[in-house]
Amino acid sequence: MSNGILVFIEHKAGVLNKTSLEAIAAAQQLASAIGGNTSAVVLGSGTESLAQEIAAYDLSKVIQVDDPKLADYTPDAYASAMEQIVRSADPQYVIMSHTYLVRDFAPKVAARFGKGLIGDCIRMNVDAGKAMFTRRIFLGKLDADVVSDGAAPTFVTFQSGAFRGDQARKGSTAPIEGMPVNVGDVRMKPEAPFQEVKQAVDLSKADVIVAVGRGIKSKDNIALAEKLAEALGGDLAASRPICDAEWLPIDRQIGSSGQTVAPKLYVAIGISGAIQHLVGMKNSQTIVAINKDPEAPIFDIADYGIVGDLFEVLPVLTEEIKKLKS
Amino acid sequence: MKLLVLMKQVANKDAILRINKDSTWIEEADLSFEVNESDGYALEEALRIKEKVGGEVIVCSMGPQRAKSVIKDALARGADRAIHIAGDNVVHLSPFAAASVLAEAIRDEQPDLIMTGLQSDDYGYAQTGVILAELLGLPHATIVIEIDATGEQLRVKRELESGWYQWYEMPKPALLTIQSGISQIRYATLKGIMAAKKKEIKEVTPSAEIVNRPSHQRIDKIYLPQKSKQTQFLGGGDAKKGAAELAEKLRTEARVI
Numbered sequence: 001m002s003n004g005i006l007v008f009i010e011h012k013a014g015v016l017n018k019t020s021l022e023a024i025a026a027a028q029q030l031a032s033a034i035g036g037n038t039s040a041v042v043l044g045s046g047t048e049s050l051a052q053e054i055a056a057y058d059l060s061k062v063i064q065v066d067d068p069k070l071a072d073y074t075p076d077a078y079a080s081a082m083e084q085i086v087r088s089a090d091p092q093y094v095i096m097s098h099t100y101l102v103r104d105f106a107p108k109v110a111a112r113f114g115k116g117l118i119g120d121c122i123r124m125n126v127d128a129g130k131a132m133f134t135r136r137i138f139l140g141k142l143d144a145d146v147v148s149d150g151a152a153p154t155f156v157t158f159q160s161g162a163f164r165g166d167q168a169r170k171g172s173t174a175p176i177e178g179m180p181v182n183v184g185d186v187r188m189k190p191e192a193p194f195q196e197v198k199q200a201v202d203l204s205k206a207d208v209i210v211a212v213g214r215g216i217k218s219k220d221n222i223a224l225a226e227k228l229a230e231a232l233g234g235d236l237a238a239s240r241p242i243c244d245a246e247w248l249p250i251d252r253q254i255g256s257s258g259q260t261v262a263p264k265l266y267v268a269i270g271i272s273g274a275i276q277h278l279v280g281m282k283n284s285q286t287i288v289a290i291n292k293d294p295e296a297p298i299f300d301i302a303d304y305g306i307v308g309d310l311f312e313v314l315p316v317l318t319e320e321i322k323k324l325k326s
Numbered sequence: 327m328k329l330l331v332l333m334k335q336v337a338n339k340d341a342i343l344r345i346n347k348d349s350t351w352i353e354e355a356d357l358s359f360e361v362n363e364s365d366g367y368a369l370e371e372a373l374r375i376k377e378k379v380g381g382e383v384i385v386c387s388m389g390p391q392r393a394k395s396v397i398k399d400a401l402a403r404g405a406d407r408a409i410h411i412a413g414d415n416v417v418h419l420s421p422f423a424a425a426s427v428l429a430e431a432i433r434d435e436q437p438d439l440i441m442t443g444l445q446s447d448d449y450g451y452a453q454t455g456v457i458l459a460e461l462l463g464l465p466h467a468t469i470v471i472e473i474d475a476t477g478e479q480l481r482v483k484r485e486l487e488s489g490w491y492q493w494y495e496m497p498k499p500a501l502l503t504i505q506s507g508i509s510q511i512r513y514a515t516l517k518g519i520m521a522a523k524k525k526e527i528k529e530v531t532p533s534a535e536i537v538n539r540p541s542h543q544r545i546d547k548i549y550l551p552q553k554s555k556q557t558q559f560l561g562g563g564d565a566k567k568g569a570a571e572l573a574e575k576l577r578t579e580a581r582v583i
Contacts, residue, residue: 074494075456075466100487104468107421107453111460115542116421116453132546139447141343142352143551150542187465188496195489208582232583244507250489257485265582275450286580287555288572295342297551303580304572305557308565316566320573324583 002152004036004060006091008082010101011042014050019097021165024057026124026158027095028169033126036092039063040174043081045071051176058171063089069183072190073101079108080184086113088179091153093131098157100256110155117155118146120275122162139274140297160256160279201235201251208234208265211254211281212242215270215291215310219247224314225269231321232265239277255280270310273298290314327381327475327498329372330432331405332442332455333365335389335396339447349547351418361396364443368504370511372441373404375475382406386432388424390414394527401522402514408527409435416532420541421449425457427532433462439480440501444469459501466501467494471508 007027010017024040031038037060042051044066051064063085069077078101086094086109094109096102098120110117122143123134130147133156137144148154203209210229212222222236229236236252243253254261255277266284271277273289273296281287282301289302290310299305306313337343338358346353372383385400387393388411397408411431419427432440440459445452459466471491472483479495485505486492514522560575561568577583 075468079460100469100485103452104456107456108460108466110453111422111425111457114422116425116451116457118543119451119453135450136551137448137450137548138337138343138352139339139450140551142345142548144548145546146543147546148543149540154542188467188494191493191495193486193490193492196491241507256487258489260488265576265580286576286582288576289557293340299557300551300553301555302557303555304575305559306561306565306568306572307559308561308563308568310565312565313569316569317573320570321576321583324573324577 002090002092004091005031005038005093005095006086006089007038007040008094008096008102009040009042009050009054010097010099011044011047011050014044014047016050016053017097017099018165019099019160021168022160022163023095023097023158024059024168025163025165027093028058029163030093030095030124030126030131034092034129034131039089041065041082041085043070043078055174055176056170057174058169059174062174062176063179064176065179065181067181067183069186074186074188074190075105075108076186076188077183078105079112081181082109083112084181085179086153094153094155096155096157098159102157106155106157113153115150115155117157118148119157121156121158136275139272140278141295159275161282196250203235203237203252203254203259203261206235206261206263208232209237209254209261209263209281209284210234210267210269211237211239211271212269213239213271213277214241216242219245221311222247224311228267228314228318228321231318231325232267234263234265237261239271268298268302269314271298272296273300327375327379327439328384328435328437329375329381330384330386330435330437330440331365331369331372331400332428332440333369333385333387333396333400334362334443334446335359335387335393336362336446336448339363345548349549350545351548359392359395361399362443362446364445364504364506366443366511367506367508368441368443369400369403369405370509371473371504372439373512374509375439375473379476384409384435384437386411386428388416388427390417397527398522399514401525402518403512404518407525410527410529411532412529413532413537415537419537420543421451421453422457423536423539423541424454425461426536428454428458429461430533430536431530436499438498439475440464440499442503444503444505455501455503462501464499464501465496466503467496468503469505470502471505473502
């Protein structure tokens with residue numbers, strides 16, 4: 001009989017990925033609602049200190065899988081090891097953070113159990129022992145409540161920020177259990193990860209950020225946003241399509257593939273608010289959205305919104321701010 | 327090299343979405359459709375690889391008859407032939423079921439490289455490609471932004487988080503999921519559109535056994551997102567008035583000026 005919850009712990013060369021604490025928080029909440037134990041699994045090579053770090057949380061145990069084939073991440077090795085752990089632990093739920101790494105290998109594991117992931121969830125509700133997971137669809141325009149009808153295990157991934165890592169409950173030291181696995185053939189050979197350009201611009205320290213998206217329509221129009229940024233004494237940033245088009249350099253990109261920021265003021269201009277962008281800026285103190293589409297998801301997290309033509313708004317806004325500042 | 331590109335037709339990005347009366351999906355009548363954004367980039371990369379090393383590009387799309395417009399557009403851009411997995415019952419498949427149907431339809435083609443977008447703009451599951459690779463027994467890489475297919479081994483550059491990248495080497499055949507925005511997508515030329523008319527579109531029907539298999543996940547209901555913040559909308563439709571009000575609010579309420 002399947003029982004309990006298994007949490008996947010992600011790390012880079014032994015350094016914990018903080019979203020894994022969010023996964024622990026999610027798993028602990030789910031466990032207290034449906035009953036059962038929560039255990040965590042760490043895959044890698046030489047991860048003793050990480051396993052000890054995780055053992056400080058309120059878990060029934062930490063499963064540590066140490067194998068040289070797991071030293072560098074590959075989907076083949078991770079899926080092979082994870083499949084064996086899930087079969088042996090036989091949990092009701094496997095909880096993971098929806099990171100790029102998890103997206104890469106977890107569907108492969110789930111497929112070996114004849115299913116997919118309930119992926120990228122933002123919320124969870126348990127009613128009479130039945131869990132319901134909410135995920136965003138249509139690039140964030142709608143929410144879907146999803147239930148699992150099939151046999152255990154159910155694989156669930158949560159979007160970064162869906163739970164708070166600082167709410168992961170600590171406990172008395174959980175036992176660390178080494179578990180041998182037989183990692184199968186690894187067909188891909190990874191080279192060392194690298195950063196393309198030294199990040200010239202560190203937007204994480206900015207107090208004010210003015211960010212532009214698709215709605216700005218052309219490279220020349222970015223000057224309008226630049227003037228607003230100047231008036232506010234802030235930095236210029238962008239959503240992914242703008243950097244892809246090379247209208248602004250990639251070190252000004254905000255979002256899951258760019259920088260994560262939390263300024264005092266974030267002005268989103270012509271940005272619809274795809275999830276990938278929102279995760280990079282949703283913790284900003286005050287969020288302003290200017291967009292012609294009243295249904296744009298960016299308005300869901302905005303404190304102030306203007307529905308209208310940004311080309312009419314920007315010059316007036318810049319002038320008004322200059323007046324107030326002088 | 328035999329390249330197979332999976333492309334999905336999804337609701338137009340700018341479409342106003344209306345929820346159906348059962349709250350299980352959107353109203354599809356009167357909706358405009360387009361190709362899933364990242365799948366368009368997958369096709370572009372496949373065409374570029376074909377131009378470099380030669381071979382054939384096969385496009386495969388799953389969906390009702392309306393999906394033909396995505397297929398015809400891909401053929402006009404330069405794909406050589408197409409497979410249409412046709413049916414009204416394949417739109418709402420779970421990622422595992424969708425991958426199972428795709429596997430069944432393309433297995434005998436034995437492509438050297440299968441390419442698709444990293445996720446769909448409607449359901450956004452971001453896993454059908456990976457599950458398909460597993461079902462076909464192929465190695466895969468996700469969120470790929472550059473491909474070197476000239477050598478014996480495949481070299482692909484993957485995007486990691488926070489501005490990090492990594493190259494992977496793997497044998498062919500393989501499956502890659504492609505990130506949006508990694509190249510400039512070509513337009514269909516008039517010549518391409520004319521040539522497309524003569525290209526083969528093979529229509530196949532998915533086996534009922536797979537489509538009707540009970541799914542492990544089910545949408546209970548869909549709805550407009552609960553707002554996490556109470557947004558103050560300014561200007562009441564007058565953009566200039568909104569701008570003036572906003573400046574004032576930023577000074578008096580948010581105190582950032």
